[in-house]
Amino acid sequence: MRLKVFIAVLFVAGVLIGVNACHSSSEKSVASEDIPDTISYNFNIRPILSDKCFKCHGPDANKRQANLRLDIPESAYAALKDDPKTHALVPGDLGASELYRRVTSTDSEEMMPTPKSGLKRLTPYEVALVKKWIRQGAKYEKHWAFVPPKSPAIPAVEDKAWPKNTIDYFVLHKQEQKGFTPNPEADKERLLKRLSFDLNGLPPDIATMDKFLADKRPDAYERMVDELMARPQYGEKMALHWLDIARFADSHGYQDDNYRTQWPWRDWVIHAYNENLPYKDFITWQLAGDLIPNHTEEQLLATGFNRNHKITEEGGVIDEEYRVSYVTDRTNTFGKALLGISLECAHCHDHKFDPFSQKEYYQVFSFFNSVKEAGLQSTVGGPETYAKRPMMQISNADVKNILKFVNKQDTGRLIVSVMGDSEVYRKTYILKRGNYDTHGDEVFPGTPKAILPFNPNYPKNRLGLAEWLFDDKNPLTARAYVNQIWEEFFGRGIVKTLGDFGMQGDLPSNPELLDWLAVDFKTHGWNIKRLVKEIVMSATYRQSAVVAPDKYKNDPDNVLLARGPRKRLPAEFIRDMVLASSGLLNKTIGGPSVNPYQPPGLWESTTSGRGQLASYRQVHGPNLYRRGMYTLIKRTSPPVEMAIFDASNRDQCEVMRLRTNTPLQALEMMNDPTMLESARVLSAKLLQEKNQPKDKIYEAFRRIICRKPSGQEMTILNSYYADQLKSMNEKNAEKLLNVGEYPIPAGMDKITLAAMMKVIDTIYNLEEAITKT
């Protein structure tokens, strides 16, 4: 494990060095510690300084030691304040550069970083890089992410037959530099499974599989892409990631954790993706729909985005403390989700690594600070507390006319928290150390200069902030979003740290590709469906996911994309796969969230006893079989079925989920009633068809794994079925079948039913079943 990680780290470093190194050393060993010919500040030096020096010699004025900052050349080249004859860096002169002397010193009084700082010393490789950089003139560069992307030239490639679209040139170019060749295209069945989960979050049904396999036209693949993108499930699939970003949930999140009705906002997100609302509008409406002149009800509903955060209902709280925490949440979400940077650090002090001052943090904060809201509006109670002010009411007439996409299921009052500023602008102050009650200087709406100064012609409100975000000169907005979408399809962002493009974040593995995608996205009207189609049409995406051992050894994380993505499905889609393949899935879109099966006692053992969600009330009938994204999320006790598979707890904005592989997941797959019931239901369904057992097993395999089984696989499963028929007795069969509420058809032989159920359950537990292959 250690070793693997170590090699991976070296490898990433190697790739990054390659970016600017220009040496065409193919077949270079991954662990190569070759020093590039030209040292790049951004790619080689800054990561070292940021990690090991900026803590005390960086942007944070309060923590700065010896008045020296190394993040800007003027200070690094200048004479040291304490010792005017000495300079931290003298371009080209190693001997005169105090920095070099200190990082190589073995004297504990002199060495840097100091032993006290808790920071690790530079490795010999890092020292060598610094040495060469100083010799080459110690040139600084502006942080890559803060330079607006320009569409790079499309690189030349040797294998001209492989690329299917522009993406492929960038990818192949990198591979060829490293001596890699891409994998062949995946077979049609696996490609369809990948596509179906990536575009609909569901497995393809047998009819779709047959149709695609039979379609021999040259554009069969593209036709399938178009078909899947036109289905309403496309919106559901795309929405899931946005729900994590927007920390969407069905409860208020603190203590008593009562129910809230924010779900019409979720229905809007699905709708917006299906309508292919341009990203610019998608975001502008969410940020400032209420401020758009003559805004529509839909635009107002979109602003629910900034009211999805947790809201307290705890009686004793200090109002202002919580009101400030909501504004903070919006500010942080804005940074992480829309800009791909963590502003958070500047909440309490000047950012230690990125060039954002605390003042700038509160300038952004001020955009979100005039909402007509209270820290504590009401304590836990009935339906009138399900949305906090400002709010909108959605009437039945609205749903019939303008908000048709809201799945309102009764005539009851439906309220949603939305944005709305008070008439009076609320003054904003720097909050010292982030404390709500320690005001510093007053600040006014503005944005971090290092990213892009706020244009004085923009309105000084959230609408102006949206304009700033989509200003052609904004370096981050497009990059951040295309990178998130890339991660959705490939399981790894071009910048691995989706929420941090700052100095401490990872560098892009393919900066030219990232910039090309960003510029392409911008210049084509922020068209999301177009971006998605571009990605799935690429040869890069269509590669087989086979991990050739040498490729794994040299590129374990698939940074070079010389193979297709092979990733475990997100929690919600595992549930969807199981329900869809068994035929149980209820395809209703939107509406109030539901409570399917859950192990007993989880809510009851954690609740204060107050509120609508104190005890778990499971639904019955078709609502038991809704898609995973509609399972009710009570923040203090989120659905375990999802949590075990790394779903977000929706506590705060989450741009990327972890993907773990644990024994608890195995237990859930084996024993969760949803899995067992689905196996039982599919078993009954197949047994009612007039064909041989092997045909039934064959069909079950196709439905679940989304491909035809091999002869070897069929032999194993057939023999298991025969064995089960023999070893199963009536009593055990009856017990096994007694799971879930879906009725068992009358007159079925219990032993046969249970034996087939176990075969199907085994197929559900295959690694491939829950993996995008």
Place this chain on the structure above:
Amino acid sequence: MEKEFLEHRLGINRRKFLSSLSLGIGSVALGSLLIPDLFSGLGGDNAADFIPGLPNFAPKAKRIIYLFQDGAPSQLESFDYKPKLREMMGQELPASVRGNQILTGMTANQKSYPLAGSFYDFKQYGKNGAWVSDLFPHIGSIADDICIIKTIYTEAINHDPALTFFQTGAQQGNRPSMGSWVSYGLGSENKNLPAFTVLLSKGKGNGQGVYSKLWSNGFLDSIHQGVLFSSSENPVLYLNDPDGLDRQERRKMLDKLAELNDISAKEFHDPEITTKVQQYEMAYRMQTAVPDIMDVSKEPDDIVKLYGPDCLVPGTYAANCLLARKLSENGVRFVQLYHQGWDQHTNLPKEMAGQAMDVDQASAALVTDLKQRGLLDETLVIWGGEFGRTNYSQGKLLKDNYGRDHHPRCFSIWMAGGGITPGIVYGETDDFGYNIVRNPVHVHDFHATILNQLGIDHTKLTFKSLGRRYRLTDVAGNVVRDIIS
């Protein structure tokens, strides 16, 4: 009825205990079931694998059991004896004592702040003469084994942020829990159980609930998440196979599964496939190992007597204390208990008596039990809530009834074992039990001290996330050297 039930159980227990002795079932036998790497992450062969160089120095404690008293028990009816409050019963809290303390919304608008003395008397216990109220005689009786800290203080005055602060070192949430940090730092000691487990119980007093974010892994790998154990039929989520499926059949199914998975492993060479197969095997072994550990029916009479009859009633605090010992002695690094119901804004005398009844005997029993097994030296036991309670009455003060609001400035916790000096009382509060006079211990100091006992320098246990190195102790914390032996 209850007595009968207990005697019946004791009878069963005695027989079972004797038969188990001959079979040698216990932690030793369990050790042979242990499979490397369960819960220790996706690879690696020992705990130190997680962070090179850890522990930073020789640890005193190997494991922690944290008996969290959720809702904040009053220090003034437990360990901080303030006769002056009785003398001044009903008199106004002097403004000079209150200073600039912000009050919660529940009493901020109260017209008067009448001082309320403890309804319960105090006695001195142990060689050191530690004062303990009559509500906690069992804890009093182990005064020589514990260190009472009367001067812990926090920054939060509401439950959610205060609990979150205690458990994660930050009020906001989404940071790793203490247990997750310890799991991340030291890994699992015994590889067939998670390094961090959580047990919940509820008293009858006013409760405030717990939140799963308290045992969340935050930005750490979810392998470090607290795993909720319960003394119910299904001790770990989805642990039990369905009825009608015996072990042999499960084995058969897993063999087929492995055979089939192996086909795709050969085709794809994706190491995740092999890992998946291993995780199923570990799950299978857990299905045997966990119920064994959770089974308290084999505990002998004297143990049942020690913890009290409730220890045989699943889901009670006493049962959880007993389970905590079993989990801990089987190598679980961090056992986190929460007992809910300590939020006595009103009806304090009655409610607190009920809460104390739930926890007094079992808490003391746990310490005694660990000590008699020779495990107390290497196990750190912590008892306490998220803040203290006001010295004035919330609402009307009657002779036999009053309530207390939240108070962050000082409150009492105790620790035992794990290299903490036994038999001492640390810190001094003023006569009003409102302010700290000597030796304050901030929550960050508390965390720093706990990590220190595990051999970890709290400034070195870091994780980089979103561009920042995080610590349990944020940017503060000093080890309280005075209480370390």
